[in-house]
Amino acid sequence: MKKQFKFLPLILLCFLFSNHIWAKQLYGRVVDAKDGAPVAGCAVYINYSTIGTTTGKDGRFTLQYNGTLPADLAFQSVGYESRMVNITATSPEEINISLAVRDNELQEVKVLAPIEKGWARFGKDFLEAFLGYSDWSEQCVLVNKEVLTFRFDKELQTLYVHASAPLIIKHNQLGYIINYDLMDFSRNYKDHAIYFTGSARYEPMVLKSKKKQARVTKNRLESYYGSINHFMRAVYQRKCREEGFVVNAMVRIDGKDYGRYVSLWTDTIDTKNTGDVKRLATSMLSHPGVDTQRIVPFFIALKQWMDKDTQQSVIHFPLPLKDTVKTTNHHYFIERTARPERFTVKYYDYSRLSPQDSMRKFEMSEMNLVGNPGIFQKPVKAVSNMMDIVYNMPLPIDSFRIAVDSPEIALSFKKYLQVTYLLEKEELPYLKRKSPFAPLEPKEQRSVLSLRDADEVLIQENGNYYPPYALFLEGYWSYEKLDKQLPLDYEP
Secondary structure, three states: OOOOOOOOOHHHHHHHHHOOOEEEEEEEEEEEOOOOOEOOOOEEEEOOEOOEEEOOOOOEEEEEEEEOOOEEEEEEOOOEOOEEEEEOOOOOOEEEEEEOEOOOOOHHHOOOOOOOOHHHHHHHHHHHHHOOOOOOHHHEEEOOHHHEEEEEEOOOOEEEEEEOOOEEEEEOOOOEEEEEEEEEEEEEOOOOEEEEEEEEEEEEOOOOOHHHHHHHHHHHHHHHOOOHHHHHHHHHOOOOOOOOEEEEEEEEEEHHHHHHHOOOEEEEEEOOOHHHHHHHHHHHHOOOOEOHHHHHHHHHHHHHHHHOOOOOOEEEEEOOEOOOOOOOOEEEEEEEOOOOOEEEEEEEEOOOOOOOOOOOOOOOOOEEEEOOOHHHOOOOOOOOOEEEEEEOOOOOHHHOEEEOOOOOEEEOOOOEEEEEEEEEEOOHHHHHHHOOOOOOOOOEEEEEEEEOOOOOEEEOOOOOEEOHHHEEEEEHHHHOOHHHOOOOOOOO
């Protein structure tokens, strides 16, 4: 960037960079909301970062921040409700905050009594949902688990967890002490949905030995590459492919609609080979109720299209039925190939209720099937009949990266995105949880993104995105939780 603008006037340089980097000294005072007394030792920090300070005896603080905006400035003190202030380019330098005494009851579920020995019953479930279940998560130490209270709603099959003080987590693999102020946590066992909110302050551990320093540096790089933060930075910088990410459009359908999206068979015909043409005609005539008189005109028109030098590369032919009231469910698509005399034929059956007898290899298909639909399995409770189908052709970055009138860019898309990270394989704990009885071969890391109650999320230069809960993560990124998360100011 400096080389590109080195001949511009300094004032223009400052203007250009002011949209991305904000360098100011924040200062202010934190007091008790009830009596106005200064709150000493209050942590003041940029959320999910290592950038922070604490208030002095008089409740005052000073913080130098040179980073992207907007950013969330968090205030966290034992015994008080935490607060968050959104800092923008127009925010004042002086920020005065009052903190209310923390209510140790979870308001939404006060009617539920705390569970005796809640940690023994739900501690493991909580840690897996919050920290993760990788090998690294087993070495994350929750120092103050006694601050947690567990409640369970039997009717809703939902676990609620409340923390009376910020959680202190020693992450030995990444070399951080994480102070996490858990504001809300729920886990629904019926819908398999997990939701929690909070703010996090990262403190780098003091590593005395060079061996530990080298291990932590290696682990941080391993954690960063392929992560959601790495992907968001790559999107911001327009470098998805360069950074190893491939993005494909995906749709999620009911199993009965399989034939609407995936060709049940494909064939290749050579116009110079009468046997190929007869094979296509036989296939079409094999369907019950076909109007044979309308098949002949089709082949005449098809021959004219094949012989004509046109830019139209594909034609669509719904199979005609004698009963014109009915809508045909049988569709043929005929596509040109590189050789003028050869054409690819794809057959789709929109009425198919099950694809179980049509799982042939169709290399020419425009989509791939991901996983096995529930209809292939024996009927058991909670088996889904949904299946994911992914378009093979990678999306160009401008189809989901939208420029907006601000320093951020927008990630916007319909339905689902499948994001594949090509440079790392799936980890063993993830594969074991995915298929506990049949071992799976590690493949490239695949994740699925969808937007919930929003048309877009905004991405900052440091990979932060907001609103964070508008983006729903599935697949590999749902496996990478706090055990794999680095502060936003981390640079590889």
